[in-house]
Structures are given as C-alpha cells and as structure tokens.
Amino acid sequence: MMSRKIHALFLIALVTVLAVPATADLLSGPADAVMGPAQTTVLSADARRTVVQVTFPVVRAPGDWQTAGLVEWQGLVTEDRVPDSEEILRLDPVASFHVAVAERQRPTWRVAAVQWHRQPRDPGTMVVTVGAPSIFRSVPLAPVQIHAEAGGGILAGLVVEIDHAAGQTKAGDSNSRRRADREPMPASVVNGERFRELSAGFLALPPTAGDKAPLPDYFALTDHWIRLELDDHGVYQLTGSEFLPQT
Numbered sequence: 001m002m003s004r005k006i007h008a009l010f011l012i013a014l015v016t017v018l019a020v021p022a023t024a025d026l027l028s029g030p031a032d033a034v035m036g037p038a039q040t041t042v043l044s045a046d047a048r049r050t051v052v053q054v055t056f057p058v059v060r061a062p063g064d065w066q067t068a069g070l071v072e073w074q075g076l077v078t079e080d081r082v083p084d085s086e087e088i089l090r091l092d093p094v095a096s097f098h099v100a101v102a103e104r105q106r107p108t109w110r111v112a113a114v115q116w117h118r119q120p121r122d123p124g125t126m127v128v129t130v131g132a133p134s135i136f137r138s139v140p141l142a143p144v145q146i147h148a149e150a151g152g153g154i155l156a157g158l159v160v161e162i163d164h165a166a167g168q169t170k171a172g173d174s175n176s177r178r179r180a181d182r183e184p185m186p187a188s189v190v191n192g193e194r195f196r197e198l199s200a201g202f203l204a205l206p207p208t209a210g211d212k213a214p215l216p217d218y219f220a221l222t223d224h225w226i227r228l229e230l231d232d233h234g235v236y237q238l239t240g241s242e243f244l245p246q247t
Helices: 002-015 174-182 192-199
Strands: 031-033 039-045 051-057 058-061 069-073 077-081 089-090 092-101 106-118 128-130 135-136 137-149 152-164
Touching: 051 092, 092 192, 106 128, 128 152, 137 152, 137 192
Parallel strands: 031 069
Antiparallel strands: 031 058, 039 051, 051 152, 077 089, 092 137, 106 152, 128 137, 135 137
C-alpha cells in the first residue's frame, strides 16, 4: 500500500506541467491539443522487477479536455497518407520501450498509478500491454506499449510495474563484462544494467536457434523515425548529417 501511494504522489508531481503557447498542424488539420514527447523514468530496477514511469508533458492544452478532438503526440506516429491518394490514416498513439528479462515467457505487469486528462469511455480498456520477449544478442527483450488514447481517453502519465523471474544466475568474470559493455544495446531498453548482466553471461540460458533470430520489428527499438520520399528511381547518396534535425 505504501508503494502505491509513493507511485501516485510521484506521478502527480511530474505530470503537472504548465502549458505554453504552441502551434501544430497534422496532416488532417490543426490539433486541438499538443502533447510533448513521452518522458520515461525508471523508478527502480532489479533482477525481479522493473518499475517505469511514463509521462506526457502538455505543450498546448485545449479549451476543454472533454471535447478535444484531434491531439498531436510529439514523437509518436499518429497519421499517414495513403500512397497516391488524399486519404489520411489515423493511427493510435503508442509509446513503447523494452525491458531486458531472464526468460522467454511474457512477464506479468500492473499499472500502479495512472492519471488522465480525459477518462476513457470504457474503464476496462488496457492502457498498457506487454508482449512476449524477442531475442536480441541472446538477451530476451519484452516490449511494453503505452496506449496514450486508450478507450478514447487522453493520458497524462502512469507508473507500470513489470515483474520478471530472476532466473538462475552464475558468476561472471570481468572479461565477459567488458565484452558485454562493448556490445550494442537498443536505446529503447530501460533497464540497461540488467541487459549488460544477461549479455555478459551472468544468467545461464540454454542456446536455441531462436537466440540468433532477429527481432520481428526493428522499428519498435526506437521512437526516432525518419521518412524518406523519393521522386525517382536510381542510386541515392546519403550521409549521417542529412538525418540530423533541421535548425
């Protein structure tokens, strides 16, 4: 009970954000409200549990949250245009991250605290979903998705607790840890220390053919998307500087 109270107080303190003037235009027109990029904070993490807070700061508030129609979620893909058409597809705003776990089974989770600008029409709508882990360089990564407009609501922030088995640990040496520290880690992983421990071989995982299988969706490993539109067929030369934000 005390843990839940701490989560709730901590959440309220972070999601109370002053709105600042801003203008936004989506493909379908001006937005009634603008929410800033998702801010992810790890409140605690160990071998058995990872507690994560996700908040969406208000960039521009609507006149009335209850009647707000179109919301821009900065950093999330919410609209796309059908090729060779004027039709616009509206996509659900979903923020995502990954949790490194010791098992290939889907972990259990609980929403410890949640705050809405507008309550969902259906209270039973799931605002958090956790999928079965995929393997990245022998480390199982469980995908966690936050549905910002679940059930027609407008999410302000939440705290989610993900429970996962510790597994059977084994002693690791300094050489394996140094090698693990040099291994690439997806930016979406929130419990990086646990990822390094598993990568270094501190956990005995039976090798399977699936260990070398790629993740089914590499786009889920980052929320930084770049869309390229080509005018013609041919060979294009691109450099890293061309992908930097324009100032």
